[in-house]
Amino acid sequence: IVGTATDSYFDSYLLQQANGANPEESDWQPIEGVSATPVNSSTLRQFATTTVADGIYSLRLRVTDKVGQITTVRRTITIDNTPPKVTLQSPTQNQYVNSQVAIIGTTDDKNFKGYRVELGAGDKPESWEVLTQSATIRQSEGLYNWDTSGLEGQYTLKLVVEDFTNGQVVVNRQVMVDNTPPQAQITVPETDAIVSGNLKIVGTATDSYFDSYLLQQADGANPEEGDWQPIEGVSITPVNNDTLRQFATTTAADGIYSLRLRVTDKVGQITT
Ligand SMILES: [Ca+2]
Numbered sequence: 001i002v003g004t005a006t007d008s009y010f011d012s013y014l015l016q017q018a019n020g021a022n023p024e025e026s027d028w029q030p031i032e033g034v035s036a037t038p039v040n041s042s043t044l045r046q047f048a049t050t051t052v053a054d055g056i057y058s059l060r061l062r063v064t065d066k067v068g069q070i071t072t073v074r075r076t077i078t079i080d081n082t083p084p085k086v087t088l089q090s091p092t093q094n095q096y097v098n099s100q101v102a103i104i105g106t107t108d109d110k111n112f113k114g115y116r117v118e119l120g121a122g123d124k125p126e127s128w129e130v131l132t133q134s135a136t137i138r139q140s141e142g143l144y145n146w147d148t149s150g151l152e153g154q155y156t157l158k159l160v161v162e163d164f165t166n167g168q169v170v171v172n173r174q175v176m177v178d179n180t181p182p183q184a185q186i187t188v189p190e191t192d193a194i195v196s197g198n199l200k201i202v203g204t205a206t207d208s209y210f211d212s213y214l215l216q217q218a219d220g221a222n223p224e225e226g227d228w229q230p231i232e233g234v235s236i237t238p239v240n241n242d243t244l245r246q247f248a249t250t251t252a253a254d255g256i257y258s259l260r261l262r263v264t265d266k267v268g269q270i271t272t
């Protein structure tokens with residue numbers, strides 16, 4: 001606490017603090033005792049604000065001269081030793097995302113200044129782009145609606161929250177952006193092929209962020225959705241122009257059949 005306590009015939013000064021903006025006379029407490037040395041635009045006291053609860057306080061400086069005249073000056077201050085509350089709920093760490101992504105979280109403080117959301121490429125970005133900034137407190141709600149169009153690969157989101165005393169609280173979050181649907185292709189058999197015996201089904205089921213593929217068959221040329229039956233189960237290994245399945249055609253009656261390949265990526269995009 002910096003100030004001036006002087007007089008040509010200086011006697012002493014006293015610095016006091018009290019709860020609230022309008023304390024009663026009896027509420028004032030000295031910060032240390034009475035000082036007998038004048039101070040001119042210099043440190044009057046050190047006040048350890050962590051020894052009191054956060055809130056509004058009054059400060060009062062009383063300077064007395066030898067004849068007993070007293071000059072008083074007052075200040076109101078807000079003490080805030082509590083850092084902002086920050087939670088980034090969504091997206092989660094290493095989550096796969098695409099198209100529109102709702103960034104959801106909590107940014108709160110009694111003396112809230114604001115938050116901003118930034119974006120950088122890779123897991124340790126060298127530069128950041130500010131997506132949004134706001135002075136509005138958020139409680140488990142949307143911070144920003146992020147449009148990932150045109151982006152692909154790993155990115156880092158940074159949520160920065162500030163109050164008026166504690167600097168910045170930062171949360172970093174790595175996400176994988178995948179706006180490319182999987183590749184799904186059946187090359188053998190060709191459409192309307194006539195086949196027999198043990199049929200090798202050849203094709204491609206790939207994606208940069210591949211999850212799985214499923215090969216299905218059904219009776220007839222235009223099966224209902226409920227008619228599709230898997231040929232074996234789900235495969236979690238991508239196939240690039242190679243055997244997807246072996247289909248023992250002798251286990252089915254002669255006739256027309258449909259085949260369907262469904263490839264899913266990590267973000268849940270499906271190509272059929
Ligand atoms: Ca605070």
Ligand SMILES: [Ca+2]
Nearest residue numbers: 178180207265
């Ligand atoms: Ca993909």
